[in-house]
Amino acid sequence: MKDNIPSLEMAFPVRARDFLAGGDGAARIRRVLQQVGFPPAIIRRVAIAAYEAEMNIVIHSEGGELKAQITPEVITITARDTGPGIPDIELAMQEGYSTAPREIQEMGFGAGMGLPNIRRCADELEIKSAPGQGTTVNIIIYNR
Amino acid sequence: MQLREIVERLKLQVLAGEKALDREVSSGYCSDLISDFIANGAPGCLWLTLQTHMNVVAVALLTGAAGVVFTGGRGIPPEVCRRAEAEGLPLLHTHYHTFEIAGRLYRLLYEK
Numbered sequence: 001m002k003d004n005i006p007s008l009e010m011a012f013p014v015r016a017r018d019f020l021a022g023g024d025g026a027a028r029i030r031r032v033l034q035q036v037g038f039p040p041a042i043i044r045r046v047a048i049a050a051y052e053a054e055m056n057i058v059i060h061s062e063g064g065e066l067k068a069q070i071t072p073e074v075i076t077i078t079a080r081d082t083g084p085g086i087p088d089i090e091l092a093m094q095e096g097y098s099t100a101p102r103e104i105q106e107m108g109f110g111a112g113m114g115l116p117n118i119r120r121c122a123d124e125l126e127i128k129s130a131p132g133q134g135t136t137v138n139i140i141i142y143n144r
Numbered sequence: 145m146q147l148r149e150i151v152e153r154l155k156l157q158v159l160a161g162e163k164a165l166d167r168e169v170s171s172g173y174c175s176d177l178i179s180d181f182i183a184n185g186a187p188g189c190l191w192l193t194l195q196t197h198m199n200v201v202a203v204a205l206l207t208g209a210a211g212v213v214f215t216g217g218r219g220i221p222p223e224v225c226r227r228a229e230a231e232g233l234p235l236l237h238t239h240y241h242t243f244e245i246a247g248r249l250y251r252l253l254y255e256k
Contacts, residue, residue, distance in 0.1 A: 117182050
């Protein structure tokens, strides 16, 4: 029963431009949530938000870390990177806006839908970033 | 409709996930943009795409897709098939282009 599980923390290093391992962190988080027995709709939202945040580190940063804190009531995903940062967060949140290079867009990434997808899945979303200072994305999803 | 019936009727080649062909297919979605599929691909849908890299497997799993159809006869990296096999995700292959196979799939699913 998920009411009996203690708080669980997971952390995964994320390497820049590693498209083979990119997404593995989100997949591990998803598997743990399945094993513990969270509802499929909650798992899907967490998995999508974590995946998009992880791939943003792969695509846009110089590397970082994906973390998950899981309690029966709330799941918190934190994606922190060292990288160029986001000069205009409001612009980055607009669907269709992307700064991904062409060769990455050809793989089907950088459609300008990553952050909007995260916002759609999250109950709370906080992005802290400044040029040259890296980016931290904090995502909260309640189990309700 | 069961994925197995779709595979037989559309003559799709099975690259991985043979054991999972009894799952139900709810709909189809055509996209070569990863985040577009994440936003709009419904759980249980069949994903038609030109993309053949490892992240297609990851995204199909996290969205709960019934399987992936690689269209246009593209070559699929063996490590992509191995990962999908290990995860029990059906990967299918066709020489038809996306428009052709989507039309045939649509008729199978909705024009009974």
